[in-house]
Amino acid sequence: MYDWLGLEHLYATGRPIIEDDIDRLYEMPACTRIQERQRKFFRIPPSWPVKSVTVPCASIDPDTGFEDHFCIKGEPNIIRHGHGDFTASDRRIANAPTSLLIDRQRFRCRTCGKVWSEAMPDIREEHEMTRRLHRDLAIASTEDPFQKVAARYGVHEKMVRTIFHEYSAAMLEGFQFDLPEVLGLDDTRLLGHPRLVCTDVREGKILDIFGFFVIRG
Structure with a gap:
């Protein structure tokens, strides 16, 4: 078991598989050995053109979903019913788009014949990515342009916009806006830098002072 993945419910069942820019596949240790030989021969650190990284994974303790299963024919009798692959995007490894290839357990109820797959708490299934990557994208999308975020994390710009x-x-759900009847805006210089001051004119209060900004024409 490889527990370096850092996820609560998933573990890596093997070493990462690296695909280079001419579609060759290597396990991570083999890739490292090739880099060492190149470094020794050329006497400079070589650049390794990694195109993608795939990490084989499985659940630490597959959840049968027994509590959520309602058997329409009586007492449920749940058994294992094979496996299926599920691919989810994750944070980058070796600065390349990284995917988790999850060996997902399937279950079947002998009583009613219903088949379902195990729950994956670490994965946002609707977006086919890990929750930590989803969180990174959500926060980054509020700070940088969507196109820049998509390029940084190796996802499509439409996905960043959706998230x-x-x-x-x-x-913003349930957020209450408390705005003054008369909002005052004034640009001034404080501590040697231009700042924008927002005030409640009727109450005579300063609401906020925005920090240093640069206007480029």
């Missing part, structure tokens, strides 16, 4: 809208809707 941003979901995240912003969740954060």
